Amino acid sequence: MKISINSPSYKRAWGVDILKYLPECRIWVSEEEAQEYSDKNPAANIIPVDPKHQGTKTRILNHILDVELNRDLDAVAILDDDIAYFGYHENKKRMKMPPEMFRIWLEKYTVLAMDLGVHFWGVNLNQDKQSYREYTPFSMTSTIGGPFGVHIDHPLRYDDRMPTKDDYDMSLQQLNRYRRVLRLNKFFYVAKQGGSGTGQKGGCTIGRNVSNEIEQNRRLMKKWGSNIVKFDFNPRSHSSKKIRNFDINPVVNVPIRGV
Secondary structure, X not given: OOEEEEEEOOOOOOOOHXXXXXXXXXXXXXXXXXXXXXXXXXXXXXXXXXXXXXXXXXXXXXXXXXXXXXXXXXXXXXXXXXXXXEEEEEOOEEEEOOHHHHHHHHHHHHHHHHHOOOOEEEEEOOOOHHHOOOXXXXXXXXXXXXXXXXXXXXXXXXXXOOOOOHHHHHHHHHHHHHOOOEEEEEEEEEEXXXXXXXOOOOXXXXXXXXXXXXXXXHHHHHHHOOOOEEEEXXXXXXXXXXXXXXXXXXXXXXXXXXO
């Protein structure tokens, strides 16, 4: 099975975490940064792109899809560059997926997605054991998180109007068109995701702030309707370090019957 593994990166040549776990991952960077990335990651496959495809995460994601989905491939996997590893829950234990198993795992569930008529699949957004429902090994109407997604032969593209809510919008696009996605609830990724409490720099952390997140949620709500996208005012979302009366990520209620 032919699946390309890709990761967009921006101003993070010094710390491409995904290469430590998956050295085969192709790193897409602006031509202006390509030499620095190559110097700091000499064994990596660095893909230089025209700077016009940078500026927002959605632009580079769409460029990768435009290029890769037009190649003779079965699927295109896109990962965040700050993913440290993939894990899963088994026998009441939290396990780390060995890097050598990733390709086998990727192909196995891409085949499952194809058999189910799914064009977009991913894993659990939360690594907490409480988020893994043993009685529901996979979901078909749940959001697929941006740090990892596998695309299979579809024409949909990320909406550049909401570059920090691109994953929610892509999931809704997929559900609207194909009526299903595939999310593996047993599996998860470990990533810094925006750098909260980690000191993460570069990537989409540049220019990301609460007011921008609120605006992105509003745009998502305007596009899909307030019955589907809502602000999360649940107290469970409060941060112990910075108290807020809302979560920066929305609540999505998909009006499609199923798991």
